[in-house]
Amino acid sequence: xxxxxxxxxxxxxxxxxxxxxxxxxxxxxxxxxxxxxxxxxxxxxxxxxxxxxxxxxxxx
Amino acid sequence: xxxxxxxxxxxxxxxxxxxxxxxxxxxxxxxxxxxxxxxxxxxxxxxxxxxxxxxxxxxxxxxxxxxxxxxxxxxxxxxxxxxxxxxxxxxxxxxxxxxxxxxxxxxxxxxxxxxxxxxxxxxxxxxxxxxxxxxxxxxxxxxxxxxxxxxxxxxxxxxxxxxxxxxxxxxxxxxxxxxxxxxxxxxxxxxxxxxx
Numbered sequence: 084x085x086x087x088x089x090x091x092x093x094x095x096x097x098x099x100x101x102x103x104x105x106x107x108x109x110x111x112x113x114x115x116x117x118x119x120x121x122x123x124x125x126x127x128x129x130x131x132x133x134x135x136x137x138x139x140x141x142x143x
Numbered sequence: 144x145x146x147x148x149x150x151x152x153x154x155x156x157x158x159x160x161x162x163x164x165x166x167x168x169x170x171x172x173x174x175x176x177x178x179x180x181x182x183x184x185x186x187x188x189x190x191x192x193x194x195x196x197x198x199x200x201x202x203x204x205x206x207x208x209x210x211x212x213x214x215x216x217x218x219x220x221x222x223x224x225x226x227x228x229x230x231x232x233x234x235x236x237x238x239x240x241x242x243x244x245x246x247x248x249x250x251x252x253x254x255x256x257x258x259x260x261x262x263x264x265x266x267x268x269x270x271x272x273x274x275x276x277x278x279x280x281x282x283x284x285x286x287x288x289x290x291x292x293x294x295x296x297x298x299x300x301x302x303x304x305x306x307x308x309x310x311x312x313x314x315x316x317x318x319x320x321x322x323x324x325x326x327x328x329x330x331x332x333x334x335x336x337x338x339x
Contacts, residue, residue: 111315111319113300116293116318116322119322120290120293121294123275123278123325124275124279124290124294124295126268126271126272126275127179127272127275127279128175129175129178129179129182130174130175130178131174131175131178131195132192135192135195135196136170138196139196139199139200140166140170142200142203143163143166143200143203
């Protein structure tokens with residue numbers, strides 16, 4: 084029987100999570116995961132306007 | 144002692160004892176990560192700015208009310224507050240049956256740091272940011288949520304599981320599939336994500 088995930092129907096080509104099981108922790112190396120995310124997302128940082136921070140501080 | 148050498152825990156304690164500059168240092172230290180997390184989650188700059196302010200105002204109120212349990216994980220705590228405010232916002236929006244998720248483009252030239260760079264680097268950096276943001280936005284929402292909470296909020300998988308109301312295995316599974324999908328997308332799009 085073919086299992087069809089409806090959870091992530093928006094993007095058909097993506098792998099679904101229907102195989103998530105207790106062996107996942109063994110399959111996910113947290114060090115490698117964090118390293119990958121750090122490398123990928125490091126440039127993706129937005130700084131809020133200073134006015135926002137001043138506004139917060141004025142209310143504090 | 145330099146402010147940058149004082150850890151979050153000590154700054155929180157200093158603020159509770161009345162040192163106003165301590166909260167300024169804490170906000171200054173974490174503002175970019177918190178703002179980026181909110182912005183990438185809701186994809187609407189004006190709303191992100193509102194929620195960013197709301198988050199830190201709530202942080203300040205909670206600190207004053209003695210609601211912060213000092214476990215040395217200030218950023219994770221702030222991100223959890225932001226996450227809850229985002230959920231509250233979407234709940235209210237759903238109740239009002241109004242959709243305002245206009246996916247408005249982020250003002251990429253708004254960054255003070257980038258404005259000091261030369262224009263060529265600015266364009267290249269903005270292009271890279273756009274490509275990475277596109278990648279992240281192509282992930283299913285559950286996977287994107289785990290990625291953002293882990294990277295910007297530095298939450299443990301136990302905290303992510305609690306925050307998103309799933310088991311740890313599911314949170315780990317979502318991350319695993321997020322990585323698979325991101326690698327797949329990077330390969331498909333033949334992206335080179337190097338910042339100069």
